[in-house]
Amino acid sequence: MPTVTRLLQDHVTLTCECIDRMYLNGYVPTLQTPGQLVRFYSDHRGQPIASPVLCGRHTASFVQAVETFAARHHIPMVHFPKHARKEAIARKYFARYRGSEGVVLIGVAQERMRGFRATKLAAGQFSWTRQPVCVKHYYFYLLDRDFGPAFIKIGTYLPFPIKVWLNGHEWVKRQLEHARIPYRSLDNGILSVADPARCQALCDALSADHVEAFFRKWLGRLPHPFAAADRRAGYRYQLSIIQLEVSATHVFQRPLQGRQFFEEVLREHLDLGRPEQVQLVFGRKVIRTTPGPFRTRLITHDVDPSLSIFYKHSKLKQYLKEGRALRTELTINDPWDFHVRKSLRHLGYLRQLGQHITRRLLASERVSQDCAPSEALFHQVILPSTHNGLRAPGLRFGEPRVMALLSALCAFLHLVDGFTNRDLRDRVAPLLTPQPETYTAARMTYDLRRLRRKGFIQRLPDRNRYVVTAKGRRIALFFSKTYTRILRPGLGACDPTLPTETPTPLAHAFHQLDHIITTLVQEAHLIAS
Known part of the structure:
Protein backbone atom coordinates (compact mmCIF):
# COMPACT_ATOMS: atom_id res chain seq x y z
CA MET A 1 0.00 0.00 0.00
CA PRO A 2 1.38 3.48 -0.83
CA THR A 3 2.49 5.68 2.04
CA VAL A 4 0.86 8.93 3.08
CA THR A 5 3.70 10.86 1.45
CA ARG A 6 3.30 9.04 -1.87
CA LEU A 7 -0.46 9.49 -1.85
CA LEU A 8 -0.16 13.24 -1.30
CA GLN A 9 2.73 13.70 -3.74
CA ASP A 10 1.76 11.44 -6.63
CA HIS A 11 -2.01 11.02 -6.53
CA VAL A 12 -3.40 14.50 -5.82
CA THR A 13 -4.80 16.44 -8.77
CA LEU A 14 -5.68 19.68 -6.94
CA THR A 15 -4.71 21.30 -3.65
CA CYS A 16 -6.76 24.24 -2.41
CA GLU A 17 -6.34 26.15 0.88
CA CYS A 18 -9.23 28.47 1.56
CA ILE A 19 -11.40 30.09 4.20
CA ASP A 20 -14.56 28.04 4.37
CA ARG A 21 -17.58 29.09 6.44
CA MET A 22 -17.60 32.36 8.38
CA TYR A 23 -20.10 33.18 11.12
CA LEU A 24 -19.78 36.78 12.22
CA ASN A 25 -21.28 39.00 14.87
CA GLY A 26 -22.48 42.53 14.12
CA TYR A 27 -22.70 44.83 17.11
CA VAL A 28 -22.79 48.52 17.99
CA PRO A 29 -19.82 49.11 20.34
CA THR A 30 -21.44 52.15 21.99
CA LEU A 31 -24.65 50.29 22.84
CA GLN A 32 -23.51 47.30 24.89
CA THR A 33 -24.06 48.37 28.51
CA PRO A 34 -27.06 49.74 30.45
CA GLY A 35 -25.33 53.09 30.81
CA GLN A 36 -24.82 53.33 27.05
CA LEU A 37 -28.49 52.54 26.48
CA VAL A 38 -29.52 55.39 28.79
CA ARG A 39 -27.16 57.78 26.98
CA PHE A 40 -28.57 56.67 23.62
CA TYR A 41 -32.11 57.67 24.52
CA SER A 42 -31.40 60.55 26.89
CA ASP A 43 -28.35 62.31 25.45
CA HIS A 44 -28.58 61.35 21.78
CA ARG A 45 -32.34 61.19 21.16
CA GLY A 46 -33.18 63.79 23.78
CA GLN A 47 -35.76 61.74 25.70
CA PRO A 48 -36.23 62.73 29.37
CA ILE A 49 -36.47 59.11 30.55
CA ALA A 50 -34.93 55.97 29.05
CA SER A 51 -37.99 53.78 29.55
CA PRO A 52 -39.05 50.37 28.18
CA VAL A 53 -41.73 52.17 26.18
CA LEU A 54 -39.02 53.72 24.00
CA CYS A 55 -37.48 50.31 23.39
CA GLY A 56 -40.89 48.93 22.43
CA ARG A 57 -41.45 51.73 19.94
CA HIS A 58 -38.00 51.17 18.48
CA THR A 59 -38.78 47.46 18.01
CA ALA A 60 -42.20 48.15 16.48
CA SER A 61 -40.68 50.62 14.03
CA PHE A 62 -38.10 48.12 12.84
CA VAL A 63 -40.64 45.28 12.53
CA GLN A 64 -42.92 47.51 10.46
CA ALA A 65 -40.00 48.48 8.22
CA VAL A 66 -39.19 44.81 7.55
CA GLU A 67 -42.79 43.92 6.72
CA THR A 68 -43.08 46.92 4.40
CA PHE A 69 -39.79 45.98 2.71
CA ALA A 70 -40.98 42.40 2.13
CA ALA A 71 -44.31 43.53 0.69
CA ARG A 72 -42.74 46.15 -1.58
CA HIS A 73 -40.21 43.72 -3.08
CA HIS A 74 -42.53 40.66 -3.08
CA ILE A 75 -40.19 38.69 -0.83
CA PRO A 76 -41.71 35.60 0.82
CA MET A 77 -41.76 35.60 4.62
CA VAL A 78 -41.66 32.19 6.32
CA HIS A 79 -42.16 31.56 10.03
CA PHE A 80 -39.70 28.83 11.01
CA PRO A 81 -41.14 26.17 13.32
CA LYS A 82 -39.21 25.44 16.49
CA HIS A 83 -36.20 23.14 15.90
CA ALA A 84 -36.74 23.36 12.12
CA ARG A 85 -33.77 22.95 9.79
CA LYS A 86 -33.71 26.49 8.46
CA GLU A 87 -31.08 25.77 5.81
CA ALA A 88 -33.20 22.98 4.31
CA ILE A 89 -36.21 25.28 4.09
CA ALA A 90 -34.17 28.10 2.57
CA ARG A 91 -32.56 25.76 0.05
CA LYS A 92 -35.93 25.23 -1.66
CA TYR A 93 -36.36 28.98 -2.15
CA PHE A 94 -32.81 29.35 -3.49
CA ALA A 95 -33.58 26.62 -6.04
CA ARG A 96 -36.60 28.60 -7.31
CA TYR A 97 -34.90 32.00 -7.32
CA ARG A 98 -34.12 33.29 -10.81
CA GLY A 99 -32.43 36.62 -10.10
CA SER A 100 -28.69 37.24 -10.16
CA GLU A 101 -28.69 39.03 -6.81
CA GLY A 102 -31.24 39.86 -4.16
CA VAL A 103 -33.14 38.81 -1.05
CA VAL A 104 -34.47 35.30 -1.63
CA LEU A 105 -36.37 34.77 1.61
CA ILE A 106 -37.06 36.38 4.97
CA GLY A 107 -37.31 33.84 7.76
CA VAL A 108 -38.91 34.62 11.09
CA ALA A 109 -37.98 32.80 14.31
CA GLN A 110 -38.27 33.30 18.06
CA GLU A 111 -34.77 33.00 19.52
CA ARG A 112 -32.83 34.08 22.55
CA MET A 113 -30.39 36.96 22.56
CA ARG A 114 -28.58 39.18 25.04
CA GLY A 115 -30.84 42.19 25.46
CA PHE A 116 -31.80 44.73 28.09
CA ARG A 117 -34.39 44.41 30.85
CA ALA A 118 -35.77 47.28 32.92
CA THR A 119 -36.82 47.31 36.57
CA LYS A 120 -38.95 50.21 37.76
CA LEU A 121 -37.46 51.90 40.82
CA ALA A 122 -39.67 54.95 41.35
CA ALA A 123 -41.82 57.32 39.36
CA GLY A 124 -39.99 57.93 36.12
CA GLN A 125 -36.89 55.92 37.08
CA PHE A 126 -35.72 52.57 35.72
CA SER A 127 -32.77 50.30 36.37
CA TRP A 128 -31.44 48.49 33.28
CA THR A 129 -29.56 45.20 33.20
CA ARG A 130 -28.19 43.05 30.39
CA GLN A 131 -30.04 39.71 30.35
CA PRO A 132 -31.09 36.96 27.94
CA VAL A 133 -34.43 37.67 26.25
CA CYS A 134 -36.48 35.66 23.74
CA VAL A 135 -37.49 37.88 20.82
CA LYS A 136 -38.29 37.75 17.13
CA HIS A 137 -35.36 37.44 14.71
CA TYR A 138 -35.36 38.00 10.96
CA TYR A 139 -33.24 35.81 8.68
CA PHE A 140 -32.51 37.62 5.41
CA TYR A 141 -31.38 34.90 2.99
CA LEU A 142 -29.39 36.56 0.22
CA LEU A 143 -27.92 35.68 -3.13
CA ASP A 144 -24.90 37.93 -3.55
CA ARG A 145 -23.06 38.54 -6.80
CA ASP A 146 -19.69 37.99 -5.12
CA PHE A 147 -20.41 35.67 -2.17
CA GLY A 148 -23.27 33.58 -3.51
CA PRO A 149 -25.73 32.23 -0.90
CA ALA A 150 -25.52 33.95 2.50
CA PHE A 151 -27.74 35.17 5.28
CA ILE A 152 -27.94 38.07 7.71
CA LYS A 153 -29.90 37.60 10.94
CA ILE A 154 -31.12 40.64 12.87
CA GLY A 155 -32.68 40.64 16.33
CA THR A 156 -35.66 42.93 16.86
CA TYR A 157 -34.78 44.28 20.30
CA LEU A 158 -32.01 46.49 21.60
CA PRO A 159 -29.13 46.35 20.95
CA PHE A 160 -30.39 44.75 17.68
CA PRO A 161 -27.57 42.18 17.29
CA ILE A 162 -26.69 40.93 13.83
CA LYS A 163 -25.28 37.59 12.71
CA VAL A 164 -23.71 37.11 9.27
CA TRP A 165 -23.04 33.78 7.54
CA LEU A 166 -20.73 33.59 4.51
CA ASN A 167 -18.76 30.94 2.64
CA GLY A 168 -15.27 31.56 1.32
CA HIS A 169 -15.43 28.75 -1.23
CA GLU A 170 -18.56 30.28 -2.75
CA TRP A 171 -16.71 33.61 -3.04
CA VAL A 172 -13.87 31.89 -4.91
CA LYS A 173 -16.33 30.18 -7.27
CA ARG A 174 -17.92 33.53 -8.12
CA GLN A 175 -14.50 35.07 -8.82
CA LEU A 176 -13.63 32.16 -11.12
CA GLU A 177 -16.88 32.73 -12.98
CA HIS A 178 -16.19 36.47 -13.28
CA ALA A 179 -12.72 35.63 -14.69
CA ARG A 180 -14.26 32.97 -17.00
CA ILE A 181 -12.03 30.22 -15.64
CA PRO A 182 -13.73 26.80 -16.02
CA TYR A 183 -14.06 24.70 -12.87
CA ARG A 184 -15.99 21.74 -11.51
CA SER A 185 -17.73 22.24 -8.22
CA LEU A 186 -17.39 20.07 -5.15
CA ASP A 187 -19.90 20.27 -2.32
CA ASN A 188 -18.56 23.29 -0.47
CA GLY A 189 -15.35 23.18 -2.46
CA ILE A 190 -13.73 22.85 -5.88
CA LEU A 191 -13.12 19.49 -7.57
CA SER A 192 -11.06 20.69 -10.53
CA VAL A 193 -10.13 23.99 -12.16
CA ALA A 194 -8.46 24.98 -15.40
CA ASP A 195 -5.97 27.28 -13.64
CA PRO A 196 -5.05 25.90 -10.17
CA ALA A 197 -2.51 28.65 -9.46
CA ARG A 198 -5.06 31.37 -10.16
CA CYS A 199 -7.60 29.54 -8.01
CA GLN A 200 -5.23 29.45 -5.03
CA ALA A 201 -4.36 33.11 -5.56
CA LEU A 202 -8.05 33.94 -5.31
CA CYS A 203 -8.33 31.88 -2.12
CA ASP A 204 -5.47 33.86 -0.63
CA ALA A 205 -6.98 37.16 -1.79
CA LEU A 206 -10.18 36.87 0.26
CA SER A 207 -9.81 39.44 3.02
CA ALA A 208 -11.65 41.32 5.73
CA ASP A 209 -12.19 44.17 3.25
CA HIS A 210 -14.31 41.93 1.01
CA VAL A 211 -16.39 40.80 3.97
CA GLU A 212 -16.79 44.36 5.22
CA ALA A 213 -17.88 45.52 1.76
CA PHE A 214 -20.50 42.75 1.62
CA PHE A 215 -21.80 43.71 5.05
CA ARG A 216 -22.03 47.44 4.32
CA LYS A 217 -23.69 46.85 0.95
CA TRP A 218 -26.51 44.80 2.40
CA LEU A 219 -26.93 46.97 5.47
CA GLY A 220 -27.62 49.76 3.01
CA ARG A 221 -30.24 47.71 1.16
CA LEU A 222 -32.04 45.99 4.03
CA PRO A 223 -34.18 47.72 6.66
CA HIS A 224 -31.78 49.18 9.22
CA PRO A 225 -32.53 49.07 12.96
CA PHE A 226 -31.04 52.53 13.44
CA ALA A 227 -32.00 55.74 11.69
CA ALA A 228 -29.55 57.70 9.56
CA ALA A 229 -29.20 60.29 12.33
CA ASP A 230 -28.22 57.53 14.77
CA ARG A 231 -25.55 56.25 12.40
CA ARG A 232 -24.15 59.72 11.81
CA ALA A 233 -23.85 60.09 15.59
CA GLY A 234 -21.59 57.02 15.73
CA TYR A 235 -24.08 54.22 16.34
CA ARG A 236 -22.66 52.00 13.61
CA TYR A 237 -22.19 48.26 13.44
CA GLN A 238 -18.83 46.55 13.62
CA LEU A 239 -18.07 42.92 12.84
CA SER A 240 -16.36 40.32 15.00
CA ILE A 241 -15.69 36.63 14.43
CA ILE A 242 -17.87 34.03 16.13
CA GLN A 243 -16.77 31.01 14.12
CA LEU A 244 -14.27 30.57 11.31
CA GLU A 245 -13.39 27.51 9.26
CA VAL A 246 -10.07 27.28 7.44
CA SER A 247 -9.64 24.25 5.22
CA ALA A 248 -7.13 22.50 3.00
CA THR A 249 -8.59 20.28 0.28
CA HIS A 250 -6.57 17.61 -1.56
CA VAL A 251 -8.45 16.04 -4.47
CA PHE A 252 -7.31 12.48 -5.20
CA GLN A 253 -7.24 10.90 -8.63
CA ARG A 254 -9.48 8.04 -7.49
CA PRO A 255 -11.71 7.43 -4.43
CA LEU A 256 -9.60 4.36 -3.54
CA GLN A 257 -6.64 6.58 -2.77
CA GLY A 258 -8.66 8.52 -0.23
CA ARG A 259 -9.49 5.29 1.58
CA GLN A 260 -5.85 4.24 1.48
CA PHE A 261 -4.84 7.56 3.02
CA PHE A 262 -7.14 7.07 5.99
CA GLU A 263 -6.13 3.45 6.48
CA GLU A 264 -2.53 4.59 6.85
CA VAL A 265 -3.28 7.66 8.96
CA LEU A 266 -5.64 6.01 11.43
CA ARG A 267 -3.24 3.15 11.98
CA GLU A 268 -0.44 5.58 12.81
CA HIS A 269 -2.34 8.24 14.77
CA LEU A 270 -4.74 6.56 17.14
CA ASP A 271 -3.33 8.55 20.09
CA LEU A 272 -3.34 12.09 18.66
CA GLY A 273 -5.98 13.15 21.18
CA ARG A 274 -3.63 13.14 24.18
CA PRO A 275 -2.91 16.66 25.44
CA GLU A 276 0.79 16.28 24.64
CA GLN A 277 -0.05 15.23 21.11
CA VAL A 278 -2.56 18.05 20.66
CA GLN A 279 0.44 20.38 20.86
CA LEU A 280 1.80 18.76 17.71
CA VAL A 281 -1.10 20.22 15.78
CA PHE A 282 -2.29 23.36 17.55
CA GLY A 283 1.09 24.74 18.62
CA ARG A 284 -0.13 25.76 22.05
CA LYS A 285 1.05 24.76 25.48
CA VAL A 286 -1.42 22.81 27.61
CA ILE A 287 -1.23 23.94 31.24
CA ARG A 288 -3.26 23.31 34.38
CA THR A 289 -5.80 26.03 33.61
CA THR A 290 -6.26 25.11 29.95
CA PRO A 291 -9.92 24.08 29.54
CA GLY A 292 -10.48 20.56 28.31
CA PRO A 293 -11.41 18.01 27.42
CA PHE A 294 -8.72 17.06 24.90
CA ARG A 295 -9.69 14.07 22.84
CA THR A 296 -9.44 12.43 19.46
CA ARG A 297 -12.47 10.90 17.83
CA LEU A 298 -12.23 8.34 15.05
CA ILE A 299 -15.40 7.75 13.06
CA THR A 300 -15.77 5.04 10.43
CA HIS A 301 -19.50 5.15 9.68
CA ASP A 302 -20.49 3.72 6.30
CA VAL A 303 -17.43 4.11 4.03
CA ASP A 304 -15.94 7.49 4.93
CA PRO A 305 -13.81 7.62 8.10
CA SER A 306 -12.93 10.86 9.85
CA LEU A 307 -10.45 12.07 12.42
CA SER A 308 -11.42 14.86 14.85
CA ILE A 309 -8.99 16.57 17.21
CA PHE A 310 -10.28 18.92 19.92
CA TYR A 311 -8.34 21.77 21.52
CA LYS A 312 -10.02 24.23 23.89
CA HIS A 313 -13.02 25.52 21.89
CA SER A 314 -11.52 24.65 18.50
CA LYS A 315 -11.69 21.52 16.41
CA LEU A 316 -9.53 20.10 13.66
CA LYS A 317 -11.27 17.56 11.47
CA GLN A 318 -10.02 15.40 8.64
CA TYR A 319 -12.48 13.55 6.43
CA LEU A 320 -13.27 12.51 2.86
CA LYS A 321 -15.55 14.83 0.91
CA GLU A 322 -17.74 13.05 -1.63
CA GLY A 323 -15.24 10.18 -1.58
CA ARG A 324 -12.81 12.15 -3.76
CA ALA A 325 -11.18 14.86 -1.69
CA LEU A 326 -9.33 14.90 1.61
CA ARG A 327 -10.61 17.86 3.63
CA THR A 328 -8.47 19.02 6.57
CA GLU A 329 -10.55 21.64 8.32
CA LEU A 330 -9.89 23.79 11.36
CA THR A 331 -12.96 25.26 13.06
CA ILE A 332 -12.12 28.20 15.33
CA ASN A 333 -15.01 28.80 17.72
CA ASP A 334 -13.10 31.32 19.80
CA PRO A 335 -10.11 33.19 18.34
CA TRP A 336 -8.84 33.78 21.87
CA ASP A 337 -7.87 30.08 21.93
CA PHE A 338 -4.87 31.34 19.94
CA HIS A 339 -4.55 34.68 21.79
CA VAL A 340 -6.22 36.57 18.94
CA ARG A 341 -9.05 39.02 19.49
CA LYS A 342 -12.36 38.56 17.68
CA SER A 343 -12.28 41.68 15.52
CA LEU A 344 -12.78 41.05 11.81
CA ARG A 345 -9.49 42.79 11.04
CA HIS A 346 -7.72 39.68 12.35
CA LEU A 347 -9.27 37.51 9.62
CA GLY A 348 -6.07 37.43 7.57
CA TYR A 349 -3.96 36.35 10.52
CA LEU A 350 -6.46 33.65 11.51
CA ARG A 351 -6.44 32.36 7.93
CA GLN A 352 -2.65 32.07 8.00
CA LEU A 353 -2.81 30.45 11.42
CA GLY A 354 -5.38 27.93 10.20
CA GLN A 355 -3.29 27.08 7.16
CA HIS A 356 -0.24 26.64 9.37
CA ILE A 357 -2.13 24.23 11.64
CA THR A 358 -3.58 22.14 8.80
CA ARG A 359 -0.16 21.92 7.16
CA ARG A 360 1.31 20.92 10.50
CA LEU A 361 -1.08 18.00 10.82
CA LEU A 362 -0.33 16.84 7.27
CA ALA A 363 3.42 17.18 7.89
CA SER A 364 3.09 15.11 11.05
CA GLU A 365 1.27 12.41 9.11
CA ARG A 366 3.95 12.41 6.41
CA VAL A 367 7.01 12.32 8.67
CA SER A 368 5.63 9.57 10.89
CA GLN A 369 5.97 7.18 7.93
CA ASP A 370 9.20 8.61 6.54
CA CYS A 371 11.43 9.35 9.51
CA ALA A 372 14.41 7.07 8.78
CA PRO A 373 17.64 9.17 8.80
CA SER A 374 20.62 8.70 6.53
CA GLY A 490 10.82 -8.08 18.59
CA LEU A 491 12.94 -8.98 21.62
CA GLY A 492 9.81 -10.03 23.46
CA ALA A 493 8.83 -12.35 20.63
CA CYS A 494 12.31 -13.94 20.62
CA ASP A 495 12.50 -14.48 24.39
CA PRO A 496 12.43 -18.28 24.93
CA THR A 497 11.40 -17.83 28.57
CA LEU A 498 8.05 -16.30 27.63
CA PRO A 499 5.31 -18.93 27.20
CA THR A 500 3.51 -18.81 23.86
CA GLU A 501 0.98 -21.28 22.50
CA THR A 502 1.83 -20.44 18.89
CA PRO A 503 5.32 -19.00 18.21
CA THR A 504 5.39 -15.96 15.96
CA PRO A 505 7.24 -16.19 12.63
CA LEU A 506 10.01 -14.04 14.12
CA ALA A 507 10.37 -16.33 17.14
CA HIS A 508 10.39 -19.41 14.93
CA ALA A 509 13.09 -17.95 12.66
CA PHE A 510 15.16 -16.80 15.65
CA HIS A 511 15.04 -20.26 17.26
CA GLN A 512 16.13 -21.84 13.97
CA LEU A 513 19.03 -19.38 13.72
CA ASP A 514 19.99 -20.05 17.34
CA HIS A 515 19.98 -23.80 16.69
CA ILE A 516 22.16 -23.48 13.56
CA ILE A 517 24.69 -21.20 15.31
CA THR A 518 24.89 -23.58 18.27
CA THR A 519 25.56 -26.48 15.87
CA LEU A 520 28.34 -24.54 14.11
CA VAL A 521 30.01 -23.69 17.42
CA GLN A 522 29.90 -27.30 18.50
CA GLU A 523 31.32 -28.51 15.19
CA ALA A 524 34.20 -26.03 15.54
CA HIS A 525 34.91 -27.52 19.00
CA LEU A 526 34.75 -24.08 20.62
CA ILE A 527 32.77 -25.46 23.55
CA ALA A 528 32.62 -28.86 25.15
CA SER A 529 29.94 -31.10 23.68
Missing part, protein backbone atom coordinates in the same frame (compact mmCIF):
# COMPACT_ATOMS: atom_id res chain seq x y z
CA GLU A 375 23.59 6.68 7.80
CA ALA A 376 25.67 9.85 8.16
CA LEU A 377 22.97 11.56 10.21
CA PHE A 378 22.53 8.48 12.39
CA HIS A 379 26.26 8.42 13.16
CA GLN A 380 26.19 12.15 13.87
CA VAL A 381 23.47 11.53 16.44
CA ILE A 382 24.90 8.56 18.31
CA LEU A 383 28.59 9.58 18.25
CA PRO A 384 30.28 12.58 19.88
CA SER A 385 30.70 15.43 17.42
CA THR A 386 31.87 19.02 17.26
CA HIS A 387 29.70 21.89 16.03
CA ASN A 388 31.12 25.41 15.70
CA GLY A 389 34.00 24.41 17.95
CA LEU A 390 31.66 23.09 20.67
CA ARG A 391 31.67 19.43 21.65
CA ALA A 392 28.32 17.64 21.46
CA PRO A 393 28.12 14.30 23.33
CA GLY A 394 26.44 11.43 21.52
CA LEU A 395 22.84 10.33 22.02
CA ARG A 396 23.10 6.55 22.26
CA PHE A 397 20.13 4.59 20.98
CA GLY A 398 18.49 2.49 23.68
CA GLU A 399 19.90 4.42 26.63
CA PRO A 400 16.89 5.06 28.94
CA ARG A 401 17.65 8.73 29.45
CA VAL A 402 18.09 9.38 25.74
CA MET A 403 14.92 7.47 24.85
CA ALA A 404 12.91 9.36 27.48
CA LEU A 405 14.30 12.68 26.23
CA LEU A 406 13.46 12.01 22.58
CA SER A 407 10.07 10.59 23.46
CA ALA A 408 9.26 13.83 25.28
CA LEU A 409 10.37 15.82 22.24
CA CYS A 410 7.75 14.02 20.16
CA ALA A 411 5.09 15.63 22.33
CA PHE A 412 6.57 19.12 22.17
CA LEU A 413 6.78 19.62 18.44
CA HIS A 414 5.76 22.90 16.88
CA LEU A 415 5.05 24.79 20.06
CA VAL A 416 4.72 28.35 18.90
CA ASP A 417 5.96 29.64 22.25
CA GLY A 418 8.59 26.93 22.62
CA PHE A 419 9.39 25.19 25.89
CA THR A 420 11.60 25.91 28.88
CA ASN A 421 13.95 23.74 30.93
CA ARG A 422 11.15 23.14 33.43
CA ASP A 423 8.56 22.32 30.76
CA LEU A 424 10.64 19.57 29.20
CA ARG A 425 11.94 18.26 32.52
CA ASP A 426 8.37 17.72 33.72
CA ARG A 427 7.82 15.48 30.69
CA VAL A 428 11.09 13.58 30.78
CA ALA A 429 11.23 12.80 34.51
CA PRO A 430 8.11 10.54 34.65
CA LEU A 431 9.57 8.43 31.84
CA LEU A 432 12.69 7.67 33.88
CA THR A 433 11.71 4.86 36.21
CA PRO A 434 12.16 3.93 38.96
CA GLN A 435 13.71 7.20 40.23
CA PRO A 436 12.31 10.18 38.28
CA GLU A 437 13.32 12.57 41.07
CA THR A 438 16.98 12.07 40.16
CA TYR A 439 16.45 13.97 36.90
CA THR A 440 17.42 17.43 38.12
CA ALA A 441 17.41 20.83 36.43
CA ALA A 442 21.18 20.54 35.97
CA ARG A 443 20.78 17.28 34.04
CA MET A 444 18.05 18.85 31.95
CA THR A 445 20.39 21.76 31.17
CA TYR A 446 23.06 19.28 30.06
CA ASP A 447 20.56 17.50 27.80
CA LEU A 448 19.32 20.75 26.31
CA ARG A 449 22.91 21.64 25.50
CA ARG A 450 23.34 18.27 23.77
CA LEU A 451 20.15 18.72 21.77
CA ARG A 452 21.04 22.27 20.74
CA ARG A 453 24.56 21.40 19.62
CA LYS A 454 23.21 18.46 17.65
CA GLY A 455 20.78 20.79 15.89
CA PHE A 456 17.64 19.17 17.31
CA ILE A 457 16.36 22.30 19.02
CA GLN A 458 16.85 26.04 18.58
CA ARG A 459 16.82 28.70 21.24
CA LEU A 460 14.43 31.56 20.62
CA PRO A 461 16.16 34.97 20.43
CA ASP A 462 16.45 36.78 23.77
CA ARG A 463 14.44 34.10 25.57
CA ASN A 464 15.13 30.97 27.59
CA ARG A 465 12.78 28.97 25.39
CA TYR A 466 13.41 26.42 22.67
CA VAL A 467 11.65 24.98 19.63
CA VAL A 468 12.23 21.63 17.95
CA THR A 469 13.78 21.64 14.48
CA ALA A 470 12.70 19.45 11.57
CA LYS A 471 15.82 17.30 12.04
CA GLY A 472 15.07 16.93 15.73
CA ARG A 473 11.54 15.82 15.00
CA ARG A 474 12.69 13.22 12.49
CA ILE A 475 15.27 11.71 14.87
CA ALA A 476 12.89 11.75 17.83
CA LEU A 477 10.24 9.89 15.83
CA PHE A 478 12.75 7.42 14.40
CA PHE A 479 14.26 6.54 17.78
CA SER A 480 10.89 6.29 19.51
CA LYS A 481 9.16 4.24 16.79
CA THR A 482 12.12 1.92 16.28
CA TYR A 483 12.40 1.21 19.99
CA THR A 484 8.70 0.83 20.78
CA ARG A 485 7.49 -0.84 17.56
CA ILE A 486 10.45 -2.96 16.47
CA LEU A 487 13.06 -3.55 19.16
CA ARG A 488 10.87 -4.02 22.23
CA PRO A 489 8.18 -6.27 20.65
